[in-house]
Amino acid sequence: DTAxxxxxxxxxxxxxxxxxxxxxxxxxxDTMYWYKQDSxxxxxxxxxxxxxxxxxxxxxxxxxxxxxxxxxxxxxxxNSLELGDSAVYFxxxxxxxxxxxxxxxxxxxxxxx
Amino acid sequence: GNSVTQMEGxxxxxxxxxxxxxxxxxxxxxxxxxxYVQYPGEGLQLLLKATxxxxxxxxxxxxxxxxxxxxSFHLEKGSVQVSDSAVYFxxxxxxxxxVFGAGTILRVKS
Numbered sequence: 319d320t321a322x323x324x325x326x327x328x329x330x331x332x333x334x335x336x337x338x339x340x341x342x343x344x345x346x347x348d349t350m351y352w353y354k355q356d357s358x359x360x361x362x363x364x365x366x367x368x369x370x371x372x373x374x375x376x377x378x379x380x381x382x383x384x385x386x387x388x389x390x391x392x393x394x395x396x397n398s399l400e401l402g403d404s405a406v407y408f409x410x411x412x413x414x415x416x417x418x419x420x421x422x423x424x425x426x427x428x429x430x431x
Numbered sequence: 432g433n434s435v436t437q438m439e440g441x442x443x444x445x446x447x448x449x450x451x452x453x454x455x456x457x458x459x460x461x462x463x464x465x466x467y468v469q470y471p472g473e474g475l476q477l478l479l480k481a482t483x484x485x486x487x488x489x490x491x492x493x494x495x496x497x498x499x500x501x502x503s504f505h506l507e508k509g510s511v512q513v514s515d516s517a518v519y520f521x522x523x524x525x526x527x528x529x530v531f532g533a534g535t536i537l538r539v540k541s
Contacts, residue, residue, distance in 0.1 A: 322474075349527075351529075353529075356517070358533070359469075359518055359531075359533070359534045359536075360531070360533055361475075361520065361531040361534075362531070363528040363529065363530075366527060366528055368473060368527075373527060374528055375528060376528075377521070384525070405434050405515055408474055408475065410475075410529075415526060415527040416524075416526055416527065417462065417463035417482065417524040417525075417526065418463075418524075419465070419477050420477075420529055422467075422474040422475040422476070424473060424474040425473075
């Protein structure tokens with residue numbers, strides 16, 4: 319029944335490791351997003367895909383690579399994890415771009431030690 | 432550019448008190464405006480939205496009016512409950528993303 323789901327919910331890993339976060343939506347939306355929420359709760363867009371095509375890449379380090387195998391999935395792979403990558407990562411989706419309501423997943427809490 | 436400024440928290444109120452959380456924005460064009468709420472340990476949920484000037488969004492007793500002349504979208508509720516304790520985010524959408532304010536923590540005491 320979950321509209322936007324993310325796995326894993328929690329991720330604890332060592333500096334230098336590579337990890338992936340998966341996101342799936344069953345709303346039939348065309349557009350998906352990744353946001354990062356820092357320790358002060360500030361939220362910032364990282365990436366956006368529309369119909370599997372990248373439309374936003376907000377000056378995110380190259381270590382972050384999103385992949386959208388189909389419209390319902392948007393994964394985030396992070397190479398060479400750093401301490402500063404510790405945050406909550408939220409996936410979201412919307413029917414289309416252009417001021418539409420975005421629906422958020424529950425978040426993935428990443429802690430890099 | 433596009434930006435959102437929210438009043439700093441935390442805001443602490445007694446149950447049944449009146450709530451106002453101020454939000455002002457800077458934007459090119461006429462963006463859609465949103466309030467999202469984040470309960471502890473959860474993701475963001477849409478609380479309400481407005482897509483054009485003078486529109487009023489409302490949900491669960493919360494209201495906000497899109498004021499173009501003052502570039503504001505203040506959130507109000509007449510009588511808060513303990514269950515309203517959460518972080519509230521004002522956001523605008525200039526087209527293909529959401530630009531968030533810093534969030535305001537609301538704590539409601541019984």
